[in-house]
Amino acid sequence: MTPDFYRGRRVMITGGLGFIGSNLAHRLAALGADVLLVDSLIPDYGGNLFNIAGIEDRVRVNVADVRQASTMNYLVRDRDVIFNLAGQVSHIDSMRDPHTDLEINCRSQLTLLEACRHHNLHAKVVYASTRQIYGRPDHLPVTERQLVRPTDVNGINKAAGEYYHLVYNNVFGVRACALRLTNVYGPRQLLRHNRQGFIGWFIRLALEDQEIQVFGDGSQIRDFVYVDDAVEAFLAAGATDAVNGEAFNLGGDEHIAHRDLVRLLVELAGSGRFRFVEWPPDQKAIDIGSFYADSSLFKSRTGWAPTVPLRDGFARTLAYYRQHLPHYVGTSSV
Amino acid sequence: MTPDFYRGRRVMITGGLGFIGSNLAHRLAALGADVLLVDSLIPDYGGNLFNIAGIEDRVRVNVADVRQASTMNYLVRDRDVIFNLAGQVSHIDSMRDPHTDLEINCRSQLTLLEACRHHNLHAKVVYASTRQIYGRPDHLPVTERQLVRPTDVNGINKAAGEYYHLVYNNVFGVRACALRLTNVYGPRQLLRHNRQGFIGWFIRLALEDQEIQVFGDGSQIRDFVYVDDAVEAFLAAGATDAVNGEAFNLGGDEHIAHRDLVRLLVELAGSGRFRFVEWPPDQKAIDIGSFYADSSLFKSRTGWAPTVPLRDGFARTLAYYRQHLPHYVGTSSV
Numbered sequence: 049m050t051p052d053f054y055r056g057r058r059v060m061i062t063g064g065l066g067f068i069g070s071n072l073a074h075r076l077a078a079l080g081a082d083v084l085l086v087d088s089l090i091p092d093y094g095g096n097l098f099n100i101a102g103i104e105d106r107v108r109v110n111v112a113d114v115r116q117a118s119t120m121n122y123l124v125r126d127r128d129v130i131f132n133l134a135g136q137v138s139h140i141d142s143m144r145d146p147h148t149d150l151e152i153n154c155r156s157q158l159t160l161l162e163a164c165r166h167h168n169l170h171a172k173v174v175y176a177s178t179r180q181i182y183g184r185p186d187h188l189p190v191t192e193r194q195l196v197r198p199t200d201v202n203g204i205n206k207a208a209g210e211y212y213h214l215v216y217n218n219v220f221g222v223r224a225c226a227l228r229l230t231n232v233y234g235p236r237q238l239l240r241h242n243r244q245g246f247i248g249w250f251i252r253l254a255l256e257d258q259e260i261q262v263f264g265d266g267s268q269i270r271d272f273v274y275v276d277d278a279v280e281a282f283l284a285a286g287a288t289d290a291v292n293g294e295a296f297n298l299g300g301d302e303h304i305a306h307r308d309l310v311r312l313l314v315e316l317a318g319s320g321r322f323r324f325v326e327w328p329p330d331q332k333a334i335d336i337g338s339f340y341a342d343s344s345l346f347k348s349r350t351g352w353a354p355t356v357p358l359r360d361g362f363a364r365t366l367a368y369y370r371q372h373l374p375h376y377v378g379t380s381s382v
Numbered sequence: 383m384t385p386d387f388y389r390g391r392r393v394m395i396t397g398g399l400g401f402i403g404s405n406l407a408h409r410l411a412a413l414g415a416d417v418l419l420v421d422s423l424i425p426d427y428g429g430n431l432f433n434i435a436g437i438e439d440r441v442r443v444n445v446a447d448v449r450q451a452s453t454m455n456y457l458v459r460d461r462d463v464i465f466n467l468a469g470q471v472s473h474i475d476s477m478r479d480p481h482t483d484l485e486i487n488c489r490s491q492l493t494l495l496e497a498c499r500h501h502n503l504h505a506k507v508v509y510a511s512t513r514q515i516y517g518r519p520d521h522l523p524v525t526e527r528q529l530v531r532p533t534d535v536n537g538i539n540k541a542a543g544e545y546y547h548l549v550y551n552n553v554f555g556v557r558a559c560a561l562r563l564t565n566v567y568g569p570r571q572l573l574r575h576n577r578q579g580f581i582g583w584f585i586r587l588a589l590e591d592q593e594i595q596v597f598g599d600g601s602q603i604r605d606f607v608y609v610d611d612a613v614e615a616f617l618a619a620g621a622t623d624a625v626n627g628e629a630f631n632l633g634g635d636e637h638i639a640h641r642d643l644v645r646l647l648v649e650l651a652g653s654g655r656f657r658f659v660e661w662p663p664d665q666k667a668i669d670i671g672s673f674y675a676d677s678s679l680f681k682s683r684t685g686w687a688p689t690v691p692l693r694d695g696f697a698r699t700l701a702y703y704r705q706h707l708p709h710y711v712g713t714s715s716v
Contacts, residue, residue: 143553146492146546154488154542158480158535196530197545199552201492204545208488211531211538212480218533219477219667333553
């Protein structure tokens, strides 16, 4: 990616006030892009106006729901690159209310792609997919050759959302690709509840000097990507036509067991503690065991590589939340 | 499967007035099952009351749309086995109107499974999936280890529908499995238009002594299953708990190039002719090349095997339509 690619470029980010979306917005504002953030600000979904503190004057916020076809038809019109990050990310919620998860993660992807097909065939779309679509891996590390076998409704709907992007690329010429994210962490993630992944929740508990519960013996392995590295991957994907029509793993180079991760977190925070507990049945039923991704396909195609080691990333994350925690744990999002 | 398994068994067939559903109904009626057929009778979708001619008094028909949650909640209550065959099957239609395809092939599957989860955990569900979810195969024959990579919206929504069944089996204990059908042919298929697969359409053209257009050089290979064999596979799946939680290829033992198939058809019909034509662009964009399935996993698990050779199956099919063609080509479905 040339550093100038995004200067003056008309960019849209769905889920733009959320965790990854807002970090992307900060970077794009710094690069001089014309940034439109679309977010529904549904309570508990991750959108937070505080996430754009410092760049309010350099980005445009449009509160809208990606399920609204007429709105999306309008908003996509003049955009060059669309980072499509809006989503319902709770696996547990998707099992309690599968139809809502379908509307947001599956139906709305069609709506966005239809908007591009009929109103802006020029846009390039980068879709935030998830490693959850693989389910329990057959072997590690996981490459893109492994079967898609989701273990929960959220994983299924995200898989369908991803497939739509690839089909619209191949059939209708809406240039699109998908990044299958593993565990992204860093500043600006929702910490208000524990239904959007364990990592933010663990950070909050450590900072509040509370007990972190580790399921089972904590031997399950994950890889982690610091959000700044994830942002660079999205930028690379948006600027590279060699990725069109494909889905890529996007994981970190370091993988670590839950128990070691929690030890590191407690050590760096200087607060909190942890205890091993039995798996809750509803979590166990959709757990995927150990998982870490092989991201070499995306690296070779774009030159991207993660640069922030786990220890540094956690230190930065803890420093951010030490300063701003009330904005992320209160009942109001601002 | 013991011959008595279905005697008195309370069975429901969604899409029960359609092609495969109605053939299944005939067989189940003969086996002494308590048969409930659910069909929306949406024009052009395949449901046809003539399909149950001869068994009207031995089956119950409930006109309903699988998208209606409250209706499905009621209908599933006392059913032992649910053959879930309702669907929008046109690939071309799915690209013109992707949202409707999603509602029928994706959202309604969740609706049916939620109905079972909350109102009848005892039911066993057999889902009619499709080889279309694989897209263009990497190698032949295609096993279940090949990646799911649909080339059109219909294939994506059918894949999601299949995944839902497996997740509801694994997580909620709604026993379910999926059969990935290749090209099923035989009596009682809609012949009114050419948007539901080429095989019925070719049969109609041959019988009406018209020209059959073969795309490209006709070298693309397919395998075919006579509908009576497909029916036996559904019955075996419904009666076998060893298939729960899995998806299986269900193809025929014979595979044949389009051009040879058409030659055979014209020969057996004694009418019709064929001509090679250029691929229409919208068809070419979603074509998957040659495809034939390896069904050995399902065979080994259930003992099922196809028994009707292609030549016999076509002869029977032609004989059926010679007698009943007006019921399948008219503007009204009865």
